Amino acid sequence: MIPFKKYIQDIKPYEPGKPIKELQREYGIRNVVKLASNENPLGRPSTAAMRAVRKAISEIHLYPEGSCHYLLEKLSREIDIPKEQIIFGNGSNEIIELVARGFLSEGDEVISSEMSFLVYPILTQVCGGCYKAVPMTKDYRYDLDxxxxxxxxxxxxxxxxxxxxxxxxxxxAGEIEAFLAKVPPHVVVCMDEAYVDFVEAGDFPRMLNYVREGHSNVVVFRTFSKAYGLAGLRVGYAVASKEVIGYLHKVRQPFNVNSVAQAAAAAVIEDKFFLWKTKWLVKSGRKYFYKKFKKLGLEYLPSQANFILVNVKTDGGEVFRELLKSGMIVRAMGAYKLPEWIRVTIGRRGQNALLVRLLKSYLNKEPFQD
Ligand SMILES: Cc1ncc(COP(=O)(O)O)c(C=O)c1O
Known part of the structure; x- marks a missing residue:
């Protein structure tokens, strides 16, 4: 008998957004727009990162630096956190895995919200943990109480x-302050800030300050996949106390971040213009979508990220499939028990406008006008 573990067999695998190439093959469509995986809206990587990648390629016959030496130095300076308090991962997905493998034994409990990143329950289950998904508040926010x-x-x-x-x-910030004061010290609070670079809200918490002030049970996750435009290379990191980071280093594989990814991430940190353009595009795209959704009479959730959840008042799965036929990939929300909502990543101006026109034509049963 193969020693399958029941709790792993029971896992419902993560379904990523459809890659562009797959859709082109399946539907024979040349022009595909992907607004499904919250990737960088500029539609190309940072030039500095591409240059660094080309340079790094000549050394791919060697193992990468296990310590991510140069990247670590640069990031440490950039975010003003000591090197001993940072660990890199193969995407922040790996950071989530390191934390789960590091801290969970069979039967341990993990708490999050019922509408949050689907990788949390999966990795909890992989480690034999029990995942408690707390319902969200009426306005779709985390219910910290x-x-x-x-x-x-x-x-x-x-x-x-x-x-x-x-x-x-x-x-x-106020809610987190009150929350952390009540969380017992045996519980590690993981603040996943994958989308922090897109935040405009003045009352957003500054989590790195908690780490600086010595909150030993706070771990902050960040990624180079979104605002920094390196999703395909897989680099994320965690910031926490020296003890926690030292502990997570024991869990990770020796060469978990490849050399090309390390070089690209180190280069993009310096490419301030790339980050500025990205943020600008997301902020203006958010405003554009709000205006258009309002005009279409569609409810949406004001967002601090590079995507917006919008209620299409009909089967979101059907809308997803219809848009696919026109080469537009968005994300249906059935997995979150939000059958009438779709999640739309903010793209470039023309892409956003195309999505609005396609939605309008589908929802109002009007012919599509290009
Ligand atoms: C909340 C959140 N955390 C983490 C990730 C993983 O990002 P990556 O593994 O590309 O760093 C994502 C990706 O979509 C996300 O939405």
Whole structure:
């Protein structure tokens, strides 16, 4: 008998957004627009990162630096956090895995929200943990009091995506302050800030300050996949106390971040213009979509991220499939029990406008006007 583990067999695998090439093959469509995976809207990587990649390629016959030496130095300076308090991963997905493998034993409990990043429950289950998904508030925000109410002696981890995926909502500095004061020290609070670079809200919490001030049970996750435009290379990182980071280093594989990715990430940190353009595009795209959704009479959730959740008032799965036929990839929300909502990543101006026209034509049953 193959020693399958029941709790792993029971996992419902993560379904990523459809890649562009797959859609081109399936539907024979040349022009595909992907607004499904919250990638960088500029539509190309940073020139500095591409230059660094070309240079790094001549050394891919060698193992990468296990310590991510240069990248670590640069990032440490950039975010003003000591090197001993940073660990890199193969995307922040790997950081989530390191935390889960590092802290969970079979039967341990993890708490998050019922509408949050789907990788949290999967990796909890991989480690034999029990995932408690707390309902969101009426305005689709994390219910921090609800989470506090679920903590038991078996709770090891709490995941809070801030801003949250897929809602784009956020918890405020005041709310986090009050929450952390009540979380017992045996629980590690993981603040997943994958979308932090897109935040405009003045009351958004500054989580790195908690780490600087010595909150030993706070871990902050960040990524180079979104605003920094390196999703295909896979680089993320965690910031926490020296003890926690040292502990996570014991869990990771020796060469977990490849050399090309390290070089690109180090280069993009310096490419301030790339980041500026990205943020500008997201901020103006958000405003554009708000205006257009309002005009179409569609409810949406104001977002602090590079995506917006919008209620299409009909089967979101059907809207997703119809848009696909026109080469537009968005994200249906059935997996989150939001059958009438779709999540739309903010893209470039022409892409955003195309999505609005396609939605309008489908929802109003009007012929599509290009
Ligand atoms: C909330 C959140 N955390 C983490 C990630 C993973 O990002 P990556 O593994 O590309 O760093 C994502 C990706 O969509 C996300 O939405």
């Amino acid at each position: 609800g989470i506090l109410g679920q903590i038991t002696p078996k709770t090891k981890l709490i995941f809070i995506a801030n801003p949250n995926n897929p809602t784009g909502t956020y918890v405020t």
